[in-house]
Each structure stands twice: as structure tokens, then as C-alpha cells.
Amino acid sequence: MIDGYFIHLLILIGIYFILAASLQLPLGYSGLLNFGHIAFFGIGAYTYAILTLNGLPPIFVFLVAGTIAAIFGFLLSIPTNKLKGDYLALMSLGFSFVIYAILLNWTELTRGPLGLPGIPRPIIFDFVFSGNSSFFILVLIIAATSYLFLHLLTKSPFGKALEAIRDDELAARSLGKNTFRLKSVSLIISAFMAGIAGSLFAAYITFIDPSSFTFVNLIPILLIVIIGGIASLPGTFFATIVIILLPELFRFIGLPSEILGPVRQIFYALALILIIYFKPRGFYGKIDLE
Amino acid sequence: MINGLIAGAIYALVASGFSLIYSTNKFVHFAHGGVIALSAYFFYWFFSLLGINFYLAVLLTILFASLLGYLFNRFFYKPFRVKKASPSILLVFSIALLILSESVVLLLFGADVKTFEFIKTNQGIEIAGAIITHLQLVIIIVSIILFLGLYFLMKKTKIGKAMRAVADNKDVAEIIGISSEKIYSWSFIVGSAIAGAAAILIPLEQNLTPTMGTNLMIKGFTGAIIGGVQRARCDFRFFFTWFSGEFWNLVFTVRI
Numbered sequence: 001m002i003d004g005y006f007i008h009l010l011i012l013i014g015i016y017f018i019l020a021a022s023l024q025l026p027l028g029y030s031g032l033l034n035f036g037h038i039a040f041f042g043i044g045a046y047t048y049a050i051l052t053l054n055g056l057p058p059i060f061v062f063l064v065a066g067t068i069a070a071i072f073g074f075l076l077s078i079p080t081n082k083l084k085g086d087y088l089a090l091m092s093l094g095f096s097f098v099i100y101a102i103l104l105n106w107t108e109l110t111r112g113p114l115g116l117p118g119i120p121r122p123i124i125f126d127f128v129f130s131g132n133s134s135f136f137i138l139v140l141i142i143a144a145t146s147y148l149f150l151h152l153l154t155k156s157p158f159g160k161a162l163e164a165i166r167d168d169e170l171a172a173r174s175l176g177k178n179t180f181r182l183k184s185v186s187l188i189i190s191a192f193m194a195g196i197a198g199s200l201f202a203a204y205i206t207f208i209d210p211s212s213f214t215f216v217n218l219i220p221i222l223l224i225v226i227i228g229g230i231a232s233l234p235g236t237f238f239a240t241i242v243i244i245l246l247p248e249l250f251r252f253i254g255l256p257s258e259i260l261g262p263v264r265q266i267f268y269a270l271a272l273i274l275i276i277y278f279k280p281r282g283f284y285g286k287i288d289l290e
Numbered sequence: 291m292i293n294g295l296i297a298g299a300i301y302a303l304v305a306s307g308f309s310l311i312y313s314t315n316k317f318v319h320f321a322h323g324g325v326i327a328l329s330a331y332f333f334y335w336f337f338s339l340l341g342i343n344f345y346l347a348v349l350l351t352i353l354f355a356s357l358l359g360y361l362f363n364r365f366f367y368k369p370f371r372v373k374k375a376s377p378s379i380l381l382v383f384s385i386a387l388l389i390l391s392e393s394v395v396l397l398l399f400g401a402d403v404k405t406f407e408f409i410k411t412n413q414g415i416e417i418a419g420a421i422i423t424h425l426q427l428v429i430i431i432v433s434i435i436l437f438l439g440l441y442f443l444m445k446k447t448k449i450g451k452a453m454r455a456v457a458d459n460k461d462v463a464e465i466i467g468i469s470s471e472k473i474y475s476w477s478f479i480v481g482s483a484i485a486g487a488a489a490i491l492i493p494l495e496q497n498l499t500p501t502m503g504t505n506l507m508i509k510g511f512t513g514a515i516i517g518g519v520q521r522a523r524c525d526f527r528f529f530f531t532w533f534s535g536e537f538w539n540l541v542f543t544v545r546i
Contacts, residue, residue, distance in 0.1 A: 033378055086318060086378040097508060216504075219389060222382070262396040269390035276383055277369065 007132045009244060014139035015200050017240040018146050020224040021233060022193035028231035028285075029154055030186040031166030033085065035218060036076060036092030039099035040069040040191040042213030044198025046103060049116040049208055058122035058203065066195040072099075073191025077184040096215050103210040115209030119202050129203075139200055146193055151233055153189070162186055163231070219268045227275050229285025239283070243271075296426050299433040300492055304510030306440060307484035311359075312514065313457040314477035317377040320384040321362055322510075323503030324391025325482050329355040329489035330498055331395050334404060352486035359482025360475055362387065368471070388503055396500040404498040429491050436487055443480070453477055 019041055026032040047065035052058050076095055080088050103110050110116065121129045122138065129135045153159050164172040165179050173179050202208050224243050228235030247264045255263060275282065308322045332354050337347040366387060370380060444450035455463040456473045464470055492502065 085376060086381045089378055089381055090318065216389060219386070258400070259397055262393040265389055265393035266397070269386045269393060272386040273366075273383060273390070276379060276386075280379070 004132065007136050009248065011132065011136050011139050011204055013240055013244050014136070014143040015197050015204065016221065016224065016244060017143050017237060018197040018200070019194055020221050020228070020240055021146055021150055021236050022190045022197065023221055023225050024228075024231065024233065024236055025150065025153075025162075025190045025193075026183075026186050027225055028229075029159060029166060030162040030183055031169075032080070032183060032186065033089040034076075034092045034187065034190070035089045035215065035222075036094075036096035036099070037190070037194060037221065038213050038215060038218040039096040040073060040194035041198040041201070041217075042099060042103055042210070043072055043191075044069045044195030045202040045208050045213070046110055046116070046198075047195070048199035048202045049119045050109065052120050052203075053116060053118065058120060059124055062122065062196060062199045065199040066192040069195025069198065070188045070192035073187040073189075074184060076191075077180075077187040081180045081183060093215060096213075096218070100210055100214055103213060110210070113209060113211075115207055116202075117207045119206045119208065121203050121206070135204060139204075142196065142200065146196075147233060147237070154231070154233070158182070158185075166231075216265070219265075219272065223268055223272050223275070225282075226272070226280070227282050229282030232282070232284035235282055235284030243268075296429055296495060299430055300488055300495070301506070301509045301513050303433055303436060303484055303488040303491070304506050305514035306437065307481040307488070308507075308510055309514040310440070310453070310484075311477050311481040314453050315367075315474055316457075316460075317380040318384060318511070319362075319367075319481075320381065320507055320511075321366075321387035321391065322359075322481070322485055323505075323507035324388040325355055325358050325362065325503075326485045326489045326492075326506055327395050327500065327503035328358060328391050329486045330493050330502065331399055333490050334399075334493060334498055338404075348490055351490055352483050355486025355489060356479045356483040359478040359485070362482075363475055363478040368474075371474075388507070392500050392503055399500070401500060404493070425494060429495060432487065432491065436484060440480075440484070449473075449476055 019037075022040075023034065023037045026034045026037075044065040047068045048058075048061050051061040051064060056064075076092060080091050083091055104112055106112070107114075121135065123129070127134075129138050154162075161172065161177050161182050164175075164177065165182055169179055201212075220243055224236060224239045227243065228237070228239030247267055250260060250263055250267070304322070304326065308319065311319045311322065329351050333347055333351040336342045336350060337344060342350075366383070367380060370383060375383075442450075444454060452463070452468045452473050453476065455466075455468055456470050460470050463473075488506075492498075492506075
């Protein structure tokens with residue numbers, strides 16, 4: 001029993017790591033306060049769910065889900081190009097509200113609040129990832145690949161250009177960098193990865209409904225990015241572990257289940273407040289959250 | 291259609307309190323929704339659970355709301371301002387406060403929807419072919435009174451002019467001797483008091499849920515932006531806010 005629970009936590013850590021690391025790219029490296037990130041997660045999850053429930057092969061659908069999320073990432077980058085700081089945050093927040101409203105109300109496609117049950121697990125060469133242990137291996141591979149990919153990306157000239165945009169966009173433009181294109185690609189990649197994370201999420205839980213994709217669900221992700229530190233992948237990794245595991249301790253204190261949910265929310269909100277006040281750099285961050 | 295007008299009036303109330311705070315303080319005070327949620331449940335607690343006299347409960351709720359807004363500013367936002375935090379940080383922070391408020395409500399009161407039964411809503415009087423209940427009439431009248439009150443406050447009183455001064459140009463206002471910290475506090479007090487009024491009217495007309503704060507902020511914020519929040523010009527702004535709020539609600543109700 002402990003074993004199964006442990007694997008469950010590891011899978012969640014893996015999925016949330018991919019989601020948080022994908023937020024690091026626009027937020028930490030490009031300076032884009034993308035508060036709509038959870039929408040990409042939701043788009044990926046719903047795309048995976050709808051397509052696999054209609055019989056398409058899951059591994060192929062992973063990529064499709066990522067791509068569709070990436071398209072939305074591109075769409076978001078267009079109006080937000082000229083916006084800065086909190087205006088960008090608000091616009092992306094509004095975007096996530098719109099996506100949530102669509103997921104909730106376009107019932108012909110998403111069954112609205114009823115959700116989509118019975119989502120199939122992925123299949124590679126006739127091997128079904130139905131057991132949690134095997135699913136964990138899948139998550140582990142994808143998470144490790146994501147980490148490696150982001151690491152290489154951020155060390156590359158592309159990554160350096162993004163950081164230049166974060167630090168001083170005007171200076172970057174005066175040096176001839178096409179900031180719109182760079183920011184756009186950053187959001188596209190970020191959305192793609194979030195879409196993959198969403199597909200993994202949908203495949204793991206095998207049931208999704210719109211309530212997992214409200215902006216309240218973004219708070220723990222934001223917390224991970226900030227606590228881990230801006231523009232720090234190892235920080236994101238450690239922070240994911242901490243943020244996923246700590247609330248699980250509440251289970252063992254013996255709190256009744258009705259208050260477990262709000263207690264977890266309070267934990268996240270308080271943690272966010274404290275970290276912003278005392279350590280806005282996070283634990284491994286290079287710069288402060290601007 | 292009348293329901294759209296009522297809902298619009300409520301969102302306009304939320305929006306005007308919020309935009310007062312936003313234009314003066316120059317950051318998005320998302321926790322305004324938290325103030326409303328906490329005050330609404332406070333009212334519920336005092337009136338429905340403790341059985342306190344209605345008018346007394348109203349008064350206490352509005353005081354509670356103002357106090358809450360003031361405390362949010364004093365103990366939460368002010369330390370950040372001293373550290374020269376950017377509006378983005380304050381935005382993240384106010385979102386965290388909103389989540390905190392709603393979780394506290396959830397913890398203390400549970401997730402189910404609560405309703406009031408104070409003024410009967412199943413009988414109404416007929417005006418111009420539409421049925422409007424007494425409560426809805428009260429809401430409209432209260433809203434109009436509050437809007438007019440806010441208008442006069444901003445236009446004619448010293449405090450109001452000082453608030454507009456700080457909203458327009460904080461540094462120059464300080465040069466001529468206006469204490470911007472005091473004005474920030476006042477903007478929170480007044481803005482949250484209006485929120486308190488909304489927090490009373492909403493549960494009477496609709497119901498109470500722990501997430502009401504978030505929903506109100508989404509629509510109220512939109513209404514405030516459409517009405518125009520950059521400057522604390524209040525002449526027709528609040529009427530714009532009202533109309534935009536009403537318009538959007540017409541859109542919502544017609545669609546559903």
C-alpha cells in the first residue's frame with residue numbers, strides 16, 4: 001500500500017515538474033508573467049482525452065495535444081507582445097478564464113462539468129501502461145527528457161537572448177533581436193510541454209473535468225517556480241518535490257477530509273505570501289521576481 | 291432583463307470600490323473579492339446564525355469590510371510597498387490573499403451554497419410591464435445612492451480631491467503636503483466599505499458560495515476596466531461601469 005502511494009506521489013512530482021519547468025521558460029527566462037499557463041495544461045489534457053476516447057493512438061495523440069497547446073501558446077503571444085509586467089499577467093489570466101469557460105460550457109465537445117471518464121492509458125507497441133509503476137517509468141522518461149531539453153535550450157544562444165529580453169527588452173531590440181519572435185517561440189515551447197504534461201495527467205487519472213484547470217490550480221505551479229528560483233531548473237526540481245510532498249503530511253496529522261482541501265489551499269497561499277516577502281529570489285534563483 | 295440590471299448594479303458596485311483602490315494605489319487589488327467574500331459570510335454569520343438585528347448586522351458588516359480592507363493594506367501591502375515591490379508582485383500577492391480568504395471561508399463555513407430568507411422575493415410590483423421585487427428595488431436605490439455618494443466624495447470633499455491627486459501624480463501630491471500613505475489607507479477604507487455594501491446585497495439577492503469572490507472580481511474587474519480606471523475621474527465613469535456591467539450581464543443571461 002505504501003508502495004502504491006509512493007509511486008503515485010512520484011508520478012505527480014514528474015507531471016508537475018514538467019508543468020513547472022515549462023513555466024520557467026517564459027516566466028523565468030523570458031520575463032513573461034504568463035499566468036494563463038494552466039490553460040495550456042487543460043488544453044493538452046482535454047485534447048488527449050477527446051482524441052483517445054475517439055480511438056486515436058495515444059502516443060500520437062500526445063504529440064497532437066502538445067501541438068494544439070503550442071498553437072494556443074502562439075495565439076497568446078500575439079496580443080501580449082506589447083504588454084509588460086502586470087498587464088501581461090492580467091491578459092494571460094483572462095486567457096485562462098476564457099479557456100476554462102470554454103471547457104466548462106462547450107458541452108458537446110467536453111461534456112462540461114460532467115468531465116471525461118475512462119481515458120485510456122498510452123500504448124507503445126502493444127504494451128499498455130496500465131500499471132502505475134510502468135506509467136511512472138513513462139513519466140520519468142518524459143520528465144528527464146524535458147529537463148535535458150530545457151537545460152540545453154537555456155544554455156544555447158536562444159536561451160541567452162531570452163534572458164536578455166527578460167533583463168532589458170529595449171536593449172535586446174536595439175541589438176537587433178526580434179523580440180516578438182523570441183517571446184513567441186518561448187511561449188510556444190512552454191505551451192507544448194504543458195500540453196504534454198496535461199496529456200500525462202489525463203492519462204494517469206483517466207478522468208478529467210474543468211475544475212482541475214482553474215487559475216487556482218496555477219498557484220502551486222507558480223509557487224514551485226518562485227520557491228525553486230527564477231531561471232533555475234535544479235531549483236524547480238527540488239521545489240516540485242517539496243510542494244507536492246509537504247501537503248501530504250497533512251494527511252498524516254489526522255485532519256478530517258473535508259478540511260484537507262482548504263488547508264492545502266491555505267498552505268499554498270501562505271507559502272506564496274511568505275516566499276515573496278522573505279525570499280523573492282527563491283532558493284536557487286538568479287534574480288528577483290520582477 | 292431586470293435581473294441583468296440588478297446583477298449589473300452589483301458588479302458596478304464591486305467595480306467602483308475596486309477602481310477607487312486601483313486608481314489610487316496603482317496595482318490590482320484582487321483581494322477585493324476576498325474582502326467581499328469574508329464580509330458576506332460575516333453578515334451571514336451575524337444575521338442568520340447569531341440572529342442579530344438586520345440593520346445592526348448591516349452596519350457591522352460594512353465596518354468589518356472597511357476594517358478588513360484597511361488591515362489588508364496596513365499589514366500586507368504596506369510592507370511590500372516599503373520594499374519597493376513592483377505592481378506585478380503586488381498582483382501575485384493579492385491573488386494569494388484572495389485564495390487565502392476563500393480558503394478560510396471554506397474552512398469555517400463549508401462548501402455548500404447558503405441562502406437568506408429576509409425579504410420575500412416571490413412577490414413583486416409591476417413597473418412598465420416587468421416584475422420587479424422589493425429587494426431588487428432596494429438594490430437599485432442603494433446602488434444609486436452609493437454612486438452619488440462616491441461622486442460627491444471624490445468631487446467635493448477634501449479627501450476625495452486628495453485621492454484624485456495621489457491617483458494622478460503621487461510625487462507632486464506629496465510635494466504639496468498630501469500624505470500618500472494616509473490616502474492609501476483611506477482609499478482602502480472607502481473602497482472596502484462599498485465592497486461591504488455589495489457583500490450584503492449579493493447574498494440577499496443571490497446566494498453565498500466560497501468562490502463568490504473570484505467570480506465577482508473577474509466580472510467586476512472587467513467592468514472597472516471598461517469604465518476606465520486610469521484616472522480617478524469619477525464623473526461618468528461609474529455610470530459607464532454600471533452600464534458596462536449591466537450590458538455584460540444582459541449578454542450572459544441572454545446567452546444562457
